Amino acid sequence: MKEKRLQHLNLLSSFLDILNQDSNPSPQVEALKQKISNKSFKKGSVLQRGGDMVSRIYYVKKGLLRSYTIDHKGKEHIFMFAPEDWIIADGADFASPCQLFIDVLEDSEIEMVDKKLFEEVYIPLTLNSDKQRTAAMIKRIAVLQERVIMLMSASAIERYEHFKTTYPQITQRVPQRMIASYLGITPEALSKVKSEKARSK
Amino acid sequence: MKEKRLQHLNLLSSFLDILNQDSNPSPQVEALKQKISNKSFKKGSVLQRGGDMVSRIYYVKKGLLRSYTIDHKGKEHIFMFAPEDWIIADGADFASPCQLFIDVLEDSEIEMVDKKLFEEVYIPLTLNSDKQRTAAMIKRIAVLQERVIMLMSASAIERYEHFKTTYPQITQRVPQRMIASYLGITPEALSKVKSEKARSK
DNA sequence: GCTGTACATTAATCTAGATTAAGAAATAGT
DNA sequence: ACTATTTCTTAATCTAGATTAATGTACAGC
Numbered sequence: 279m280k281e282k283r284l285q286h287l288n289l290l291s292s293f294l295d296i297l298n299q300d301s302n303p304s305p306q307v308e309a310l311k312q313k314i315s316n317k318s319f320k321k322g323s324v325l326q327r328g329g330d331m332v333s334r335i336y337y338v339k340k341g342l343l344r345s346y347t348i349d350h351k352g353k354e355h356i357f358m359f360a361p362e363d364w365i366i367a368d369g370a371d372f373a374s375p376c377q378l379f380i381d382v383l384e385d386s387e388i389e390m391v392d393k394k395l396f397e398e399v400y401i402p403l404t405l406n407s408d409k410q411r412t413a414a415m416i417k418r419i420a421v422l423q424e425r426v427i428m429l430m431s432a433s434a435i436e437r438y439e440h441f442k443t444t445y446p447q448i449t450q451r452v453p454q455r456m457i458a459s460y461l462g463i464t465p466e467a468l469s470k471v472k473s474e475k476a477r478s479k
Numbered sequence: 480m481k482e483k484r485l486q487h488l489n490l491l492s493s494f495l496d497i498l499n500q501d502s503n504p505s506p507q508v509e510a511l512k513q514k515i516s517n518k519s520f521k522k523g524s525v526l527q528r529g530g531d532m533v534s535r536i537y538y539v540k541k542g543l544l545r546s547y548t549i550d551h552k553g554k555e556h557i558f559m560f561a562p563e564d565w566i567i568a569d570g571a572d573f574a575s576p577c578q579l580f581i582d583v584l585e586d587s588e589i590e591m592v593d594k595k596l597f598e599e600v601y602i603p604l605t606l607n608s609d610k611q612r613t614a615a616m617i618k619r620i621a622v623l624q625e626r627v628i629m630l631m632s633a634s635a636i637e638r639y640e641h642f643k644t645t646y647p648q649i650t651q652r653v654p655q656r657m658i659a660s661y662l663g664i665t666p667e668a669l670s671k672v673k674s675e676k677a678r679s680k
Numbered sequence: 681g682c683t684g685t686a687c688a689t690t691a692a693t694c695t696a697g698a699t700t701a702a703g704a705a706a707t708a709g710t
Numbered sequence: 711a712c713t714a715t716t717t718c719t720t721a722a723t724c725t726a727g728a729t730t731a732a733t734g735t736a737c738a739g740c
Contacts, residue, residue, distance in 0.1 A: 349632040357627070422623035426558070429630035430663040431550040434697070453717065462631040467697050469719050635727070654687065668727050670689050 314391050319382045325390075328377030333393035335367045336360070341386020342451060345378045346459070356459040359383075359448050367393065383452060429462055434471050437461045515592050520583045526591075529578030534594035536568045537561070542587020543652060546579045547660070557660040560584075560649045568594065584653060630663055636672050638662045 319325070325336065328347065336343060343360040345367075357378060360366035366380060428437055438461060442449050449457065455465040520526070526537065529548065537544060544561040558579060561567035567581060629638055639662060643650050650658065656666040 347628055347632075353632065355628065355631045357624070419620060419623065422620065422627060423558070426623060426626050426630065427548055427556065429627065430556045431548075431554065454719095455717070464698060465718075466699080466720085470697085473719075655689095656687070665728060666688075667690085667729080671727085674689080 313395060314389055316389050317387070319386050319388060321382055321385050323382040324379070325382065325388075326378070326380040328379050330377075333367075334390045335365060335393055336380065337389040338362055338364050338366065339387040339389060341382065341388070342384040342448075343380060343386060343388070344383055344452075344456070345380045347378055354459055355462070356456055359445065359452065359456075359460070361447055361451070383456075434461065434463045434467055435475065437463070438468065438471055514596060515590055517590050518588070520587050520589060522583055522586050524583040525580070526583065526589075527579070527581040529580050531578075534568075535591045536566060536594055537581065538590040539563055539565050539567070540588040540590060542583065542589070543585040543649075544581060544587060544589070545584055545653075545657070546581045548579055555660055556663070557657055560646065560653065560657075560661070562648055562652070584657075635662065635664045635668055636676065638664070639669065639672060 319341070325343070326332065326334065338360050340362055342362075343364075343366050344356055345358050345360070346354050346356045348354055358366065428440060432440065438457070441457060441461060454468055458465045458468040461468070520542070526544070527533065527535065539561050541563055543563075544567050545557055546559050546561075546567055547555050547557045549555055559567065629641060633641065639658075642658060642662060655669055659666045659669040662669070
């Protein structure tokens with residue numbers, strides 16, 4: 279089995295592992311497998327809109343997704359990127375008041391499952407792999423905590439440097455303006471920061 | 480049993496519930512009980528410093544704690560407040576690179592337990608109350624997620640208003656400068672914001 | 681009761697980053 | 711290959727909030 283990254287809530291992938299490892303699956307597990315959609319999406323597809331009543335968990339087999347909010351002025355704020363082997367879910371997954379949008383940044387292959395089904399079925403199936411689950415959630419908390427500290431104390435340059443070292447695999451694949459959005463600054467400010475840094479070398 | 484708030488990672492309190500509910504405790508549980516410290520702390524006491532090797536989980540029975548980081552310029556950034564019935568833990572609890580300080584804002588009564596012990600003992604004892612545990616962590620994630628959105632998109636006034644409605648019980652009890660620190664602005668800016676708002680009424 | 685220290689407010693600058701706008705470069709669609 | 715659209719960069723302003731500093735206020739210790 280390929281080593282799994284736990285940068286983010288890596289629930290669905292271990293769920294899938296359990297389903298797949300089962301060499302002699304019960305009818306219950308068999309029925310579940312049918313409910314996991316396996317789909318290709320073109321760049322630009324919208325998987326979920328804030329406020330949608332649906333709530334799914336997406337596992338990125340190939341490609342790149344993002345989640346984001348739109349504030350009261352209509353501005354997008356990117357919440358996270360999800361490249362290969364990452365999990366992404368909408369706000370409902372976290373009982374959060376802010377509703378997240380999820381869309382596709384590169385042609386992608388996605389496995390997805392209904393959130394409710396996932397919660398109801400995953401827990402009984404994985405009681406003995408709870409440590410992994412907890413570890414994944416703790417990791418998620420760490421990422422968010424770090425992000426809060428960054429937003430509270432770091433300048434635009436510092437945030438950008440931090441992003442580059444933390445997510446090198448994403449830096450090259452998404453437009454500058456989206457990185458800027460993730461960092462909480464404007465694309466112009468990011469451009470400025472980069473050219474100033476280049477000049478000072 | 481008093482209703483428990485789940486605003487934050489409420490692990491220790493359910494842990495304590497389990498220990499206390501046990502009418503005929505096993506020797507193992509009995510031994511554990513001895514390891515939970517029950518202490519009073521004076522305002523100003525420091526429970527943990529960033530970088531400390533100890534790692535505990537604190538349950539606030541009475542009083543008020545806070546956790547914060549100190550950035551490379553020596554500035555404090557308040558990460559969270561923990562009033563009565565809340566749980567607070569240092570960075571090590573989340574495997575976070577940023578080390579948190581924890582100290583006492585009001586004379587407090589605290590129950591605390593070593594993090595490692597907690598993790599090793601809590602999980603086997605509470606396999607069947609996992610849903611509660613997961614709910615607590617999800618709630619924590621929601622709080623952090625909301626905080627990120629706030630820091631990315633809201634102005635000083637908006638953040639202050641949001642804080643007041645979300646944490647009314649804290650607003651009256653901590654100095655302005657600490658609320659400012661939590662909001663990611665300076666005390667002067669908060670003062671300005673408040674007087675401008677008062678004038679415009 | 682004083683005195684000192686921490687905290688809050690106000691006002692005068694300063695600055696990082698936002699906004700606006702316009703041109704250059706890259707990408708996609710036909 | 712050519713056009714259209716999106717993205718990136720640069721530069722000129724503008725502004726929210728930082729910084730600095732001075733004054734006012736409350737409480738703690740003596």
